[in-house]
Amino acid sequence: MREKRTIIDVVWWVLLIAWSMAILFPLLWVFYQSLRSNPSFFQDVWALPESLNWMNYKNAWIKYGIGNAMLNTLYYVGVSLVLGTFLTTINAYALTRIQFKGRKLMWALIMLSLFLPGINALIPQYVLMRELHLTNSLTGLILLDSLGENVFFLMLLGGFMRSLPKELEESGFLDGASIFQVFMRIIFPLSIPGIVTVAIFKFLGLYNNFLGPFIYLSDQSKYTIGVSMYAANQMMQYTSDWVTMFAGVMIAMVPSIIMFMFFQRWIMEGATLGAVKG
């Protein structure tokens, strides 16, 4: 559909550029200010920096305990990701490719979650976690976030597995493999593309999870990166240490940027499956 470019195209082009600027400008502004010093920032926000203060990043790292928070985040996200993805995969297999009594009931119960707003469960969930002595614990948070069912992920992986030919499993059984071996050696490797999509979205969901860590973690030494940035911002009222705060936010963004750079295609394709922010 090649058509002549007219004056109105300039307007459309300007619109596209305008939205791009709306996205980029705040990010670049924060990045730029994160390299300045507080006095010069307070004096004139638009001034060019005399020197680049990369020290701000080191200061943020130490002052906000980002190193420790990153380790906590790595533990929480890493273990939940591996455990949760494995459980989702094996559940998708059991619930879509094995016929057993009660399967329909299980699906119905899982589908029920679509109608439940998460917020109603927050309080009883907290009381339950408290009774199980799992509050203020990263491991408790891992259990809470990886033991469960997610309709979207189950359907995504289930749909993927349904497309694998039945003969694959049967030939495995004829060769004397157990069902465990069939799952690990045949189904799991063949489902990798679907598993990767699920894992990427689990990563984004876990890394971006603010409410869970915010509710359950009370010791500063256990904070994840999101909660520690929140606490740092609360302190800002008293310290007014802007440039360090900017550097901290930039650091908190790095894992998301890396993920997006490497998995951009997967993320953008997967997002339209309705699996994100459902």
Add this chain to the structure above:
Amino acid sequence: MNRLSRAKRSPASGLWKDGLKNAKMQRNLFLLLALTPAFGGYLLFTLYPNMLSVYYSLLNWNGISEPEFVGLSNFVTLFQDKYVWRALLNNLFYMATVPIAVISISLLLGYLLANKGYKGTSFFKVLFFFPNVLSTIVIALLWTFIYDGSFGLLNDFLRLLGVPIGNFYWLGEARTALAAIVPPYVWGGVGLYVIIFMNAMTTIPKSLYESAILEGARHMTILFRITIPLIMPIVRISALFLILGTLKGFEKQLILTNGGPAGATDVVGLYIFNLAFGTENHNYGYASAVGMLLFVILVTAKLLMDKYMPDRSVEY
């Protein structure tokens, strides 16, 4: 399928039977091990608390002392609590603004990217999507920097343009704070819908556009007469997601203003959250009662939208 394979093996010798029994035991063991952790966790951490919240709504309980059963009195309080209604009104405001802004911006940008064949289309696509991978906390902090009175980006800009804005705190003033929370939601949400609408638009046959162009239709006419009606089912689902999302969502409000100033940006979700986990007195029972109200509103909203929003899947 399974029945068939079982039937095939049914002329069973003793050995076959043993093998079959073995396989069945193995299968059951597999199911038990595979399903128990996740499904058990789901029952324990999701279904059970959701059912329990109904019971909690009948209690007077601060979470520490002995819970006291008070029947429906929480619901009586609820209907007289003007803070609940103020929060609901704010929810209505966000329900009316955020989805409309997100959908109209995404439709326009998606249309331009899908149909105009400009250079750099894939770059725009990636850039527009980027805020969607950022965490709520990063987006919210970014916008606190933008809205800050003394050093915020917005006021810097206005001063540059010569607007005598002074040190106006956008999030600190009741008359601007409510609306100021809309842009962060839009900023962080548009990219996903640009991609969704673009994908939908590329499935529309090119021939439809060509004949329209031959007849001299303009782009705005094409967008409103051809593109939008054809992708209406997807627009509808997107609207549903966005509306339910703004009804439930409160994280950005929590981080940006925590409902302030003086409750100007409070929403129902945040009200419940602060009743249960806030800095003031906790009231688990009453918070759960407000939660029940939100649940009823959500289900009603969903049913109403299913019923009244145009669901004409267009044939072409």
